[in-house]
Amino acid sequence: MKREGTAASIGEALWKAFAVEDWSTAADLLHEDYVQEWPQSGERIVGRADALEVNRNFPGGLPKMTFRRTTGDEQLAVIETELRYADGSTYLGVSVIEARDGKIVKETDYFAQPFRAPEWRAGWVQRF
Numbered sequence: 001m002k003r004e005g006t007a008a009s010i011g012e013a014l015w016k017a018f019a020v021e022d023w024s025t026a027a028d029l030l031h032e033d034y035v036q037e038w039p040q041s042g043e044r045i046v047g048r049a050d051a052l053e054v055n056r057n058f059p060g061g062l063p064k065m066t067f068r069r070t071t072g073d074e075q076l077a078v079i080e081t082e083l084r085y086a087d088g089s090t091y092l093g094v095s096v097i098e099a100r101d102g103k104i105v106k107e108t109d110y111f112a113q114p115f116r117a118p119e120w121r122a123g124w125v126q127r128f
Contacts, residue, residue, distance in 0.1 A: 008070045008077035010104055011097035015079070018055055018062055027052060031103040038109055060086025068092075075099050083111070090114060 005013070010029055017025040027048055036045040045051045055062060063083040070079045077097040084090050091111045098106040117127060 005102065006072055006074050006077065007097045007099035007104070008072035008079065010099055010102070011077050011079050011095065012067065012070055014104060015065055015081070019065060023052055023056065026055070029104055031100055031105040033105055035105070036107045036109065040111060063091075072097065
């Protein structure tokens with residue numbers, strides 16, 4: 001089934017489906033040629049079925065996610081998130097979403113833990 005919308009809206013819909021463990025909707029949002037990459041760990045998930053299984057079997061459950069910013073067009077989007085894991089850790093994430101035929105065909109995810117800003121640059125930056 002082709003879904004109308006931009007890569008950004010489809011990407012957000014996928015994350016929202018994962019948040020409530022709506023595996024049927026999540027599957028519908030993923031293209032049959034779906035590939036997900038995690039460059040920091042050097043992993044690639046090939047195929048909708050394996051992507052769903054990784055999420056279904058996430059230790060402690062999937063992280064709680066807050067959208068920070070989403071931008072994009074019909075075929076390409078960037079989604080910035082804050083992720084809170086079951087162990088209490090927090091990560092900031094960036095997902096690059098590529099859509100084709102109204103579904104996500106490729107997703108590349110980057111994750112980083114927040115850190116305290118060094119004092120030496122306090123005179124030149126604004127903290128938020």
